[in-house]
Structures are given as C-alpha cells and as structure tokens.
Amino acid sequence: MGLRERKKQQMYRVISDVAIALFLEKGFDNVSVAEVAAAADISKPTLFRYFPSKEDLALHRFADHEDEPARVVLAGRAEGLSPLDALHRHFVARLEARDPVTGLSDAAEVLAFHRLLYGTPSLVARLFAYLNRSEEALAAALDGPDVLASRLAAGQIVAVQRILAEENWRRIEAGESAEVLLPGAVEAADRAFGQLREGLGGQF
Known part of the structure; x- marks a missing residue:
C-alpha cells in the first residue's frame, strides 16, 4: 500500500472513530453529520467524499x-x-x-x-x-x-x-x-x- 493510500485509510479511521465516539455519547439519531465533520475538523463535503451516508460512519469497522x-x-x-x-x-x-x-x-x-x-x-x-x-x-x-x-x-x-x-x-x-x-x-x-x-x- 502506497503512502497516499495509507493516508486515505488513516483518514477513514479517524473520521469513523470521531463519529462513533459521538454516537455512543449522544445516540445515533441525536448527532448530525455537520457535528461529526466539525469534530473531525473537516468540511461536510470532505466527509461525504469518504462516507456516503451517516450510517456508513458507524459501520466502517464492518466495511473492513x-x-x-x-x-x-x-x-x-x-x-x-x-x-x-x-x-x-x-x-x-x-x-x-x-x-x-x-x-x-x-x-x-x-x-x-x-x-x-x-x-x-x-x-x-x-x-x-x-x-x-x-x-x-x-x-x-x-x-x-x-x-x-x-x-x-x-x-x-x-x-x-x-x-x-x-x-x-x-x-x-x-x-x-x-x-x-x-x-x-x-x-x-x-x-x-x-x-x-x-x-x-x-x-x-
């Protein structure tokens, strides 16, 4: 795996981990995509380039x-x-x-x-x-x-x-x-x- 791909995979994990922490703290339905993006220090469009839906943020571990x-x-x-x-x-x-x-x-x-x-x-x-x-x-x-x-x-x-x-x-x-x-x-x-x-x- 090249450096670019490793960085991409790392970003997937970082965003997903941030999202899951918020979901566990507040409940899945009580957290917005905008809130996840802000917590991960990225924009919503950037987040959606990695995860097409809010559900995918939580299920990235299964995607692996x-x-x-x-x-x-x-x-x-x-x-x-x-x-x-x-x-x-x-x-x-x-x-x-x-x-x-x-x-x-x-x-x-x-x-x-x-x-x-x-x-x-x-x-x-x-x-x-x-x-x-x-x-x-x-x-x-x-x-x-x-x-x-x-x-x-x-x-x-x-x-x-x-x-x-x-x-x-x-x-x-x-x-x-x-x-x-x-x-x-x-x-x-x-x-x-x-x-x-x-x-x-x-x-x-």
Whole structure:
C-alpha cells in the first residue's frame, strides 16, 4: 500500500472513530453529520467524499471485513483445503481471538458499540447492505461452474456466520463472559458448518 493510500485509510479511521465516539455519547439519531465533520475538523463535503451516508460512519469497522470471506477463499486457504473448511477454520480462529465481528467479545467498548448497532434500526438495515456485498464477493471467489449454486452457497455461509455472531452477542449481552462462552461458541460453529457441509454436498 502506497503512502497516499495509507493516508486515505488513516483518514477513514479517524473520521469513523470521531463519529462513533459521538454516537455512543449522544445516540445515533441525536448527532448530525455537520457535528461529526466539525469534530473531525473537516468540511461536510470532505466527509461525504469518504462516507456516503451517516450510517456508513458507524459501520466502517464492518466495511473492513466486507470481503474477508472472499479473501479467506482466495488467499488464505492452505493447499488441498476446501473453501468451506477454510472458512470454518477461519471463523473458529476469530472466535478464539475474541474478534468483535464474531460477537464473542465482552470488552466494554465492543459491548457499547453493539448496543448502538442493534439498537438503531437504520444501522441494522445498512449492515445488511454490507452483508449483501460480502455474499457477492464470496460467490465470485467460490467461482463454481454453476453461478446460482455459488450464489446460494455464499448466501448460506454469510447467513450462518451472521447468526452465530448474533447469538454470541445475545449471550454476552445477557451477562455471560466471552471466556466461559468460547467452548460453546466453537461447538455451535462446528455444528453450523457441519450442516452447511452436509447441505452443500461437498460442492465447496
């Protein structure tokens, strides 16, 4: 990554971090785009060059993971390992790392962000747009001879990961610790990917 691209990525993070801090402090609906721009010391037109909507300011962290399943299939897969097995291993590894994207994190700042996300309907709706793009990228990475089969597989895989993450978040929010929940979360992931493997019939 060149210097210009690194600076651009840094600006994305700075603006998003400023916005999220304001959203957590005041509530998503109580913060204007103009207020975020002022706090980040940039103009509104500049802000919109980076983020096309207010929702994107909050969901930039998910944008970083948008093409992660596709990357796992294309670049992060050991020789001889099927795409589904690679995705399964990757998800379990992220659980063990307490990656917030898996829902298995009880860090205070992560819990606050998840409450903001799941408590704001417009953010939930926008999140599904990110998930749709994740499905499209994964379908292209699977690149099976049957395009529809690749799209169906990608949709199921992304849905399974979303449901597992939401269940982990629900249990964390109910008071369970990530440490205690980890074995059960790994078992649930194994079961879910097993069902996928059976349903996809070894195609992927």
